[in-house]
Amino acid sequence: MKICLARALLIYQSLQLGVAAAETPDAATASATASAGGAAATESRWRLGAAFGYGLRSNPLLQSDDIPIVVDLDIAWFGERFFFDNGDLGLTFLDNAQATASVVARVNSDRVFFSLTDTKFVSVGLTGEMLAADTELTVPDRDYAVEMGVELLTDGRWGFLQASAHHDVSGTHEGYEIDVSYGFGWRNQRWYIEPSVGFAYKSEDLNDYYWGVRDSESNAALPAYVAGSGVNYRGRLLISYQLNRNWSFSLAADYERLNDDAAASPIVEEREVLGYFAGFGYRFR
Amino acid sequence: MRPVTAILLLMLPALSCSEDSIGQAMRLTVRPVLCIVDERSRACDMSFLVVWQSEESGYYCVGNDLESEPLRCWTEQHSGELTDRRNVLADFEYWINRGGDAPKLAVVTVEVLRMDSDDRRRRRRTRHVWDIL
Numbered sequence: 001m002k003i004c005l006a007r008a009l010l011i012y013q014s015l016q017l018g019v020a021a022a023e024t025p026d027a028a029t030a031s032a033t034a035s036a037g038g039a040a041a042t043e044s045r046w047r048l049g050a051a052f053g054y055g056l057r058s059n060p061l062l063q064s065d066d067i068p069i070v071v072d073l074d075i076a077w078f079g080e081r082f083f084f085d086n087g088d089l090g091l092t093f094l095d096n097a098q099a100t101a102s103v104v105a106r107v108n109s110d111r112v113f114f115s116l117t118d119t120k121f122v123s124v125g126l127t128g129e130m131l132a133a134d135t136e137l138t139v140p141d142r143d144y145a146v147e148m149g150v151e152l153l154t155d156g157r158w159g160f161l162q163a164s165a166h167h168d169v170s171g172t173h174e175g176y177e178i179d180v181s182y183g184f185g186w187r188n189q190r191w192y193i194e195p196s197v198g199f200a201y202k203s204e205d206l207n208d209y210y211w212g213v214r215d216s217e218s219n220a221a222l223p224a225y226v227a228g229s230g231v232n233y234r235g236r237l238l239i240s241y242q243l244n245r246n247w248s249f250s251l252a253a254d255y256e257r258l259n260d261d262a263a264a265s266p267i268v269e270e271r272e273v274l275g276y277f278a279g280f281g282y283r284f285r
Numbered sequence: 286m287r288p289v290t291a292i293l294l295l296m297l298p299a300l301s302c303s304e305d306s307i308g309q310a311m312r313l314t315v316r317p318v319l320c321i322v323d324e325r326s327r328a329c330d331m332s333f334l335v336v337w338q339s340e341e342s343g344y345y346c347v348g349n350d351l352e353s354e355p356l357r358c359w360t361e362q363h364s365g366e367l368t369d370r371r372n373v374l375a376d377f378e379y380w381i382n383r384g385g386d387a388p389k390l391a392v393v394t395v396e397v398l399r400m401d402s403d404d405r406r407r408r409r410r411t412r413h414v415w416d417i418l
Contacts, residue, residue: 043402078404087411092406100405153405157325162410181410187323187400196410242321243399285398 049074051250053279060270061139063117069277098152106166108145110210122221126266135221139267142210145172150157159184168206174205190242198236202259204229211262225266230259245285252277312338313381324401329373333395336366337381346384350377358384369402373397
Protein backbone atom coordinates (compact mmCIF):
# COMPACT_ATOMS: atom_id res chain seq x y z
CA MET A 1 0.00 0.00 0.00
CA LYS A 2 2.81 2.36 0.89
CA ILE A 3 4.63 1.57 -2.35
CA CYS A 4 1.43 2.09 -4.36
CA LEU A 5 0.96 5.49 -2.79
CA ALA A 6 4.55 6.41 -3.54
CA ARG A 7 3.99 5.56 -7.20
CA ALA A 8 0.79 7.55 -7.27
CA LEU A 9 2.61 10.58 -5.89
CA LEU A 10 5.31 10.30 -8.51
CA ILE A 11 2.70 10.06 -11.26
CA TYR A 12 0.88 13.05 -9.82
CA GLN A 13 4.10 15.08 -9.75
CA SER A 14 4.95 13.98 -13.29
CA LEU A 15 1.57 15.16 -14.50
CA GLN A 16 2.11 18.52 -12.85
CA LEU A 17 5.45 18.92 -14.60
CA GLY A 18 3.88 17.89 -17.89
CA VAL A 19 1.27 20.59 -17.64
CA ALA A 20 3.87 23.23 -16.83
CA ALA A 21 5.99 22.20 -19.79
CA ALA A 22 3.03 22.33 -22.15
CA GLU A 23 2.06 25.81 -21.09
CA THR A 24 5.47 27.40 -21.25
CA PRO A 25 6.04 27.85 -24.99
CA ASP A 26 3.09 30.01 -25.74
CA ALA A 27 2.77 32.04 -22.78
CA ALA A 28 3.83 35.43 -22.09
CA THR A 29 2.26 34.65 -18.75
CA ALA A 30 3.88 31.28 -18.34
CA SER A 31 4.56 31.45 -14.71
CA ALA A 32 6.09 28.33 -13.27
CA THR A 33 3.45 27.98 -10.64
CA ALA A 34 -0.10 28.79 -9.88
CA SER A 35 -0.66 31.67 -7.57
CA ALA A 36 -2.98 29.90 -5.21
CA GLY A 37 -1.94 29.30 -1.67
CA GLY A 38 -0.91 32.73 -0.58
CA ALA A 39 -1.89 34.36 2.66
CA ALA A 40 -5.42 34.81 1.50
CA ALA A 41 -5.89 31.14 0.67
CA THR A 42 -8.25 29.17 2.85
CA GLU A 43 -6.60 26.40 4.77
CA SER A 44 -7.70 22.99 3.59
CA ARG A 45 -9.30 20.73 6.15
CA TRP A 46 -7.08 17.95 4.85
CA ARG A 47 -3.43 17.55 5.58
CA LEU A 48 -1.94 14.98 3.28
CA GLY A 49 1.67 14.15 2.73
CA ALA A 50 4.26 11.47 2.43
CA ALA A 51 7.94 11.21 3.19
CA PHE A 52 10.30 9.04 1.19
CA GLY A 53 13.71 8.19 2.50
CA TYR A 54 15.34 5.88 4.94
CA GLY A 55 15.08 5.57 8.66
CA LEU A 56 15.35 3.08 11.43
CA ARG A 57 13.95 2.79 14.89
CA SER A 58 15.65 0.43 17.27
CA ASN A 59 13.60 -2.25 18.97
CA PRO A 60 14.29 -2.67 22.67
CA LEU A 61 12.83 -6.17 22.79
CA LEU A 62 14.82 -9.34 22.99
CA GLN A 63 15.29 -11.19 19.70
CA SER A 64 13.71 -8.42 17.75
CA ASP A 65 14.37 -6.57 14.53
CA ASP A 66 14.71 -2.83 14.24
CA ILE A 67 11.84 -1.06 12.55
CA PRO A 68 12.75 0.26 9.10
CA ILE A 69 10.98 3.30 7.70
CA VAL A 70 11.06 3.93 3.97
CA VAL A 71 7.75 5.68 3.40
CA ASP A 72 5.93 7.65 6.06
CA LEU A 73 2.40 8.84 5.38
CA ASP A 74 0.66 11.81 6.91
CA ILE A 75 -3.13 11.68 6.66
CA ALA A 76 -5.17 14.10 8.73
CA TRP A 77 -8.47 15.95 8.57
CA PHE A 78 -9.43 18.82 10.85
CA GLY A 79 -13.05 19.87 11.13
CA GLU A 80 -14.64 22.49 13.34
CA ARG A 81 -15.00 19.99 16.18
CA PHE A 82 -13.94 16.59 14.97
CA PHE A 83 -10.56 15.64 13.64
CA PHE A 84 -8.63 12.65 12.45
CA ASP A 85 -4.87 12.73 12.77
CA ASN A 86 -2.95 9.67 11.63
CA GLY A 87 -5.10 7.22 13.51
CA ASP A 88 -6.13 9.51 16.35
CA LEU A 89 -9.78 10.56 16.47
CA GLY A 90 -10.62 13.73 18.31
CA LEU A 91 -13.50 15.91 19.42
CA THR A 92 -12.49 19.46 20.32
CA PHE A 93 -14.53 20.97 23.14
CA LEU A 94 -12.42 24.03 23.92
CA ASP A 95 -10.55 26.30 21.56
CA ASN A 96 -9.49 29.82 22.46
CA ALA A 97 -6.47 32.08 22.27
CA GLN A 98 -4.79 30.31 25.16
CA ALA A 99 -5.44 26.64 24.57
CA THR A 100 -7.21 23.90 22.66
CA ALA A 101 -8.65 20.88 24.45
CA SER A 102 -10.01 17.73 22.87
CA VAL A 103 -11.22 14.28 23.73
CA VAL A 104 -9.00 11.92 21.81
CA ALA A 105 -9.23 8.21 21.02
CA ARG A 106 -6.01 6.57 19.96
CA VAL A 107 -4.15 3.30 19.72
CA ASN A 108 -1.41 2.60 22.25
CA SER A 109 2.11 3.01 20.88
CA ASP A 110 3.94 0.39 22.98
CA ARG A 111 2.51 -2.42 20.89
CA VAL A 112 4.53 -1.44 17.80
CA PHE A 113 7.65 -3.23 19.05
CA PHE A 114 5.97 -6.60 19.42
CA SER A 115 5.41 -7.15 15.71
CA LEU A 116 9.04 -7.78 14.86
CA THR A 117 10.18 -10.49 17.26
CA ASP A 118 11.66 -13.92 16.62
CA THR A 119 11.50 -17.26 18.37
CA LYS A 120 14.71 -19.06 19.23
CA PHE A 121 15.68 -22.21 21.04
CA VAL A 122 18.33 -21.47 23.61
CA SER A 123 20.50 -23.58 25.88
CA VAL A 124 21.60 -20.68 28.09
CA GLY A 125 19.20 -18.69 30.24
CA LEU A 126 18.93 -14.89 30.24
CA THR A 127 21.09 -14.69 33.34
CA GLY A 128 23.78 -16.92 31.87
CA GLU A 129 22.93 -20.23 33.50
CA MET A 130 22.99 -23.45 31.48
CA LEU A 131 19.57 -24.91 30.80
CA ALA A 132 18.84 -28.61 31.12
CA ALA A 133 17.61 -28.74 27.52
CA ASP A 134 17.12 -26.42 24.57
CA THR A 135 14.18 -24.22 25.49
CA GLU A 136 11.95 -22.06 23.34
CA LEU A 137 12.46 -18.38 24.00
CA THR A 138 9.66 -16.24 22.61
CA VAL A 139 8.70 -12.68 23.35
CA PRO A 140 5.03 -12.89 24.36
CA ASP A 141 2.49 -11.47 21.99
CA ARG A 142 0.69 -8.29 22.99
CA ASP A 143 -2.45 -6.66 21.62
CA TYR A 144 -3.14 -3.13 20.52
CA ALA A 145 -5.13 -1.14 23.06
CA VAL A 146 -7.63 1.57 22.24
CA GLU A 147 -7.28 4.43 24.67
CA MET A 148 -9.42 7.48 25.26
CA GLY A 149 -8.54 10.64 27.07
CA VAL A 150 -8.16 14.36 27.13
CA GLU A 151 -5.51 16.36 25.32
CA LEU A 152 -4.53 19.97 25.95
CA LEU A 153 -2.54 22.04 23.47
CA THR A 154 -1.12 25.46 24.07
CA ASP A 155 1.55 27.55 22.42
CA GLY A 156 3.15 30.95 22.24
CA ARG A 157 6.42 32.61 21.49
CA TRP A 158 7.91 30.37 24.14
CA GLY A 159 7.16 27.24 22.11
CA PHE A 160 4.39 24.68 22.20
CA LEU A 161 3.19 22.37 24.93
CA GLN A 162 1.03 19.28 24.69
CA ALA A 163 -0.35 17.42 27.69
CA SER A 164 -2.62 14.41 27.60
CA ALA A 165 -4.06 11.69 29.81
CA HIS A 166 -5.45 8.51 28.26
CA HIS A 167 -7.06 5.42 29.72
CA ASP A 168 -7.57 2.05 28.07
CA VAL A 169 -11.16 1.57 26.93
CA SER A 170 -10.65 -1.71 25.10
CA GLY A 171 -10.04 -3.90 28.13
CA THR A 172 -6.54 -4.68 26.92
CA HIS A 173 -4.26 -3.35 29.63
CA GLU A 174 -6.77 -1.36 31.69
CA GLY A 175 -4.12 1.17 32.60
CA TYR A 176 -3.49 4.79 31.78
CA GLU A 177 -0.78 7.10 30.51
CA ILE A 178 -0.03 10.75 31.15
CA ASP A 179 2.08 12.42 28.51
CA VAL A 180 3.69 15.87 28.37
CA SER A 181 5.70 17.27 25.43
CA TYR A 182 7.39 20.59 24.92
CA GLY A 183 9.00 21.84 21.75
CA PHE A 184 10.33 24.97 20.16
CA GLY A 185 10.68 25.72 16.48
CA TRP A 186 13.05 28.14 14.78
CA ARG A 187 12.60 29.13 11.20
CA ASN A 188 14.96 31.01 8.96
CA GLN A 189 13.14 31.05 5.64
CA ARG A 190 13.62 27.57 4.17
CA TRP A 191 15.37 26.16 7.21
CA TYR A 192 13.44 24.88 10.20
CA ILE A 193 14.84 23.38 13.39
CA GLU A 194 12.64 21.93 16.09
CA PRO A 195 13.97 20.28 19.23
CA SER A 196 11.43 18.77 21.58
CA VAL A 197 11.43 16.85 24.83
CA GLY A 198 8.80 14.99 26.75
CA PHE A 199 7.92 12.34 29.24
CA ALA A 200 5.20 9.75 29.61
CA TYR A 201 4.03 8.29 32.89
CA LYS A 202 2.78 4.75 32.38
CA SER A 203 0.60 3.18 35.03
CA GLU A 204 1.33 -0.18 36.59
CA ASP A 205 -1.41 -1.94 34.61
CA LEU A 206 -0.20 -0.55 31.30
CA ASN A 207 3.44 -1.19 32.01
CA ASP A 208 2.86 -4.70 33.26
CA TYR A 209 0.67 -5.67 30.32
CA TYR A 210 3.30 -4.77 27.75
CA TRP A 211 6.55 -5.37 29.63
CA GLY A 212 5.64 -8.00 32.20
CA VAL A 213 5.84 -11.75 31.70
CA ARG A 214 2.89 -13.82 32.95
CA ASP A 215 3.41 -17.13 34.69
CA SER A 216 1.72 -18.80 31.76
CA GLU A 217 4.27 -17.26 29.40
CA SER A 218 7.32 -18.08 31.44
CA ASN A 219 9.61 -21.08 31.19
CA ALA A 220 13.18 -21.96 32.07
CA ALA A 221 14.49 -19.46 29.54
CA LEU A 222 12.05 -16.65 30.29
CA PRO A 223 11.25 -15.94 33.95
CA ALA A 224 7.97 -14.41 35.03
CA TYR A 225 8.14 -10.69 35.68
CA VAL A 226 5.82 -8.07 37.10
CA ALA A 227 6.37 -4.48 36.03
CA GLY A 228 5.31 -1.51 38.09
CA SER A 229 4.60 2.01 36.89
CA GLY A 230 7.29 4.22 35.41
CA VAL A 231 8.21 7.27 33.40
CA ASN A 232 9.66 7.24 29.89
CA TYR A 233 11.71 10.23 28.79
CA ARG A 234 12.32 11.26 25.23
CA GLY A 235 14.00 13.87 23.08
CA ARG A 236 13.76 14.65 19.42
CA LEU A 237 15.41 16.89 16.89
CA LEU A 238 13.95 17.76 13.51
CA ILE A 239 15.84 19.70 10.86
CA SER A 240 14.01 20.53 7.69
CA TYR A 241 14.73 22.44 4.50
CA GLN A 242 11.84 23.56 2.32
CA LEU A 243 12.74 22.93 -1.31
CA ASN A 244 9.61 24.42 -2.82
CA ARG A 245 5.91 24.75 -2.08
CA ASN A 246 5.43 20.99 -1.83
CA TRP A 247 8.76 19.33 -1.23
CA SER A 248 11.04 19.45 1.76
CA PHE A 249 14.05 17.54 2.94
CA SER A 250 14.10 16.49 6.58
CA LEU A 251 16.39 14.87 9.07
CA ALA A 252 14.91 13.57 12.30
CA ALA A 253 16.58 11.95 15.28
CA ASP A 254 14.66 10.49 18.15
CA TYR A 255 15.65 9.15 21.58
CA GLU A 256 13.47 7.47 24.18
CA ARG A 257 14.55 6.03 27.50
CA LEU A 258 12.31 3.31 28.84
CA ASN A 259 11.22 3.49 32.45
CA ASP A 260 13.05 1.43 35.07
CA ASP A 261 10.44 -1.31 35.32
CA ALA A 262 10.17 -1.76 31.57
CA ALA A 263 13.95 -1.75 31.19
CA ALA A 264 14.32 -4.44 33.86
CA SER A 265 11.93 -6.79 32.08
CA PRO A 266 13.47 -10.06 30.82
CA ILE A 267 11.99 -9.38 27.38
CA VAL A 268 13.84 -6.06 27.11
CA GLU A 269 17.38 -6.08 25.79
CA GLU A 270 18.04 -2.35 25.32
CA ARG A 271 16.79 0.45 27.47
CA GLU A 272 17.22 3.17 24.88
CA VAL A 273 15.11 3.37 21.78
CA LEU A 274 16.97 5.28 19.09
CA GLY A 275 15.72 6.36 15.73
CA TYR A 276 16.58 8.45 12.75
CA PHE A 277 15.05 9.31 9.42
CA ALA A 278 16.34 11.22 6.42
CA GLY A 279 14.18 11.80 3.43
CA PHE A 280 12.12 13.95 1.13
CA GLY A 281 8.65 14.94 2.19
CA TYR A 282 5.82 15.87 -0.12
CA ARG A 283 2.91 17.90 1.23
CA PHE A 284 -0.25 18.44 -0.83
CA ARG A 285 -1.17 22.12 -0.68
CA MET B 286 18.24 3.75 -6.23
CA ARG B 287 15.90 4.40 -9.16
CA PRO B 288 13.08 5.83 -7.02
CA VAL B 289 15.54 8.22 -5.38
CA THR B 290 16.83 9.37 -8.76
CA ALA B 291 13.30 9.83 -10.02
CA ILE B 292 12.37 11.91 -6.99
CA LEU B 293 15.46 14.09 -7.43
CA LEU B 294 14.65 14.63 -11.11
CA LEU B 295 11.07 15.51 -10.32
CA MET B 296 12.22 18.08 -7.81
CA LEU B 297 14.27 20.11 -10.26
CA PRO B 298 11.70 22.93 -10.09
CA ALA B 299 12.77 23.29 -6.47
CA LEU B 300 15.76 25.36 -7.46
CA SER B 301 16.09 28.47 -5.40
CA CYS B 302 15.71 30.76 -8.35
CA SER B 303 13.26 30.68 -11.19
CA GLU B 304 13.44 31.65 -14.79
CA ASP B 305 10.99 32.29 -17.53
CA SER B 306 11.78 32.74 -21.16
CA ILE B 307 10.16 32.67 -24.55
CA GLY B 308 12.40 30.50 -26.63
CA GLN B 309 15.81 31.96 -25.99
CA ALA B 310 14.78 35.53 -26.78
CA MET B 311 14.27 36.73 -23.22
CA ARG B 312 15.37 35.25 -19.94
CA LEU B 313 14.04 36.60 -16.66
CA THR B 314 15.43 35.32 -13.38
CA VAL B 315 14.26 36.13 -9.87
CA ARG B 316 15.95 35.06 -6.68
CA PRO B 317 14.53 33.96 -4.33
CA VAL B 318 11.18 32.71 -5.64
CA LEU B 319 9.95 31.27 -2.37
CA CYS B 320 9.35 33.21 0.82
CA ILE B 321 8.17 31.40 3.92
CA VAL B 322 6.13 33.06 6.63
CA ASP B 323 4.99 31.67 9.95
CA GLU B 324 3.53 32.78 13.26
CA ARG B 325 6.66 34.71 14.18
CA SER B 326 7.05 36.39 10.81
CA ARG B 327 3.61 37.08 9.39
CA ALA B 328 4.78 38.90 6.27
CA CYS B 329 7.45 38.25 3.72
CA ASP B 330 9.99 41.05 3.99
CA MET B 331 12.98 40.52 1.74
CA SER B 332 15.01 41.73 -1.21
CA PHE B 333 14.53 40.14 -4.60
CA LEU B 334 17.22 40.11 -7.23
CA VAL B 335 15.69 40.41 -10.69
CA VAL B 336 18.00 39.68 -13.64
CA TRP B 337 17.06 39.71 -17.31
CA GLN B 338 18.90 38.96 -20.50
CA SER B 339 17.78 39.29 -24.08
CA GLU B 340 19.30 38.22 -27.37
CA GLU B 341 18.58 41.61 -28.87
CA SER B 342 19.10 45.09 -27.50
CA GLY B 343 16.11 47.30 -27.03
CA TYR B 344 13.84 49.12 -24.65
CA TYR B 345 12.76 46.88 -21.78
CA CYS B 346 10.90 47.47 -18.54
CA VAL B 347 10.72 45.27 -15.43
CA GLY B 348 7.72 45.49 -13.16
CA ASN B 349 5.60 43.52 -10.81
CA ASP B 350 1.89 43.16 -10.28
CA LEU B 351 2.05 45.13 -7.03
CA GLU B 352 2.96 48.41 -8.74
CA SER B 353 1.12 50.19 -11.51
CA GLU B 354 4.36 51.57 -12.93
CA PRO B 355 7.44 49.61 -14.00
CA LEU B 356 10.19 49.34 -11.41
CA ARG B 357 12.84 50.26 -13.96
CA CYS B 358 13.33 50.59 -17.70
CA TRP B 359 16.44 50.20 -19.83
CA THR B 360 17.14 51.75 -23.22
CA GLU B 361 19.17 49.95 -25.90
CA GLN B 362 20.26 47.26 -23.46
CA HIS B 363 20.26 43.48 -23.78
CA SER B 364 20.63 42.72 -20.06
CA GLY B 365 20.06 44.27 -16.69
CA GLU B 366 19.34 43.64 -13.05
CA LEU B 367 17.72 45.31 -10.10
CA THR B 368 17.14 44.65 -6.42
CA ASP B 369 13.63 45.13 -5.16
CA ARG B 370 12.75 45.09 -1.48
CA ARG B 371 9.20 43.97 -0.72
CA ASN B 372 6.94 43.33 2.20
CA VAL B 373 4.20 41.09 0.88
CA LEU B 374 1.57 38.71 2.16
CA ALA B 375 0.73 36.76 -0.97
CA ASP B 376 2.14 35.42 -4.22
CA PHE B 377 3.05 38.00 -6.84
CA GLU B 378 4.78 38.19 -10.22
CA TYR B 379 7.73 39.96 -11.76
CA TRP B 380 7.50 40.53 -15.48
CA ILE B 381 9.41 42.19 -18.31
CA ASN B 382 8.00 43.88 -21.38
CA ARG B 383 8.88 46.55 -23.91
CA GLY B 384 7.19 49.28 -21.90
CA GLY B 385 3.68 50.67 -21.65
CA ASP B 386 0.94 48.18 -22.44
CA ALA B 387 3.21 45.96 -24.50
CA PRO B 388 2.76 42.25 -23.88
CA LYS B 389 4.81 40.62 -21.19
CA LEU B 390 7.86 38.86 -22.55
CA ALA B 391 8.49 36.78 -19.46
CA VAL B 392 6.95 36.31 -16.04
CA VAL B 393 8.24 34.78 -12.83
CA THR B 394 6.04 34.09 -9.83
CA VAL B 395 7.28 34.64 -6.30
CA GLU B 396 5.47 32.32 -3.92
CA VAL B 397 4.64 33.19 -0.34
CA LEU B 398 4.23 29.99 1.59
CA ARG B 399 2.46 30.05 4.93
CA MET B 400 3.81 27.47 7.36
CA ASP B 401 1.74 28.52 10.33
CA SER B 402 -1.85 27.67 11.07
CA ASP B 403 -4.63 29.13 13.14
CA ASP B 404 -5.59 25.58 14.05
CA ARG B 405 -3.42 24.54 16.98
CA ARG B 406 -4.35 20.89 16.47
CA ARG B 407 -2.26 20.78 13.32
CA ARG B 408 0.84 21.01 15.44
CA ARG B 409 -0.02 18.24 17.85
CA ARG B 410 2.59 15.59 18.28
CA THR B 411 1.17 12.29 17.22
CA ARG B 412 2.72 8.94 17.82
CA HIS B 413 3.04 8.89 14.07
CA VAL B 414 6.34 7.19 13.55
CA TRP B 415 8.40 10.11 12.36
CA ASP B 416 6.04 12.99 12.13
CA ILE B 417 8.45 14.93 9.97
CA LEU B 418 6.11 16.61 7.53
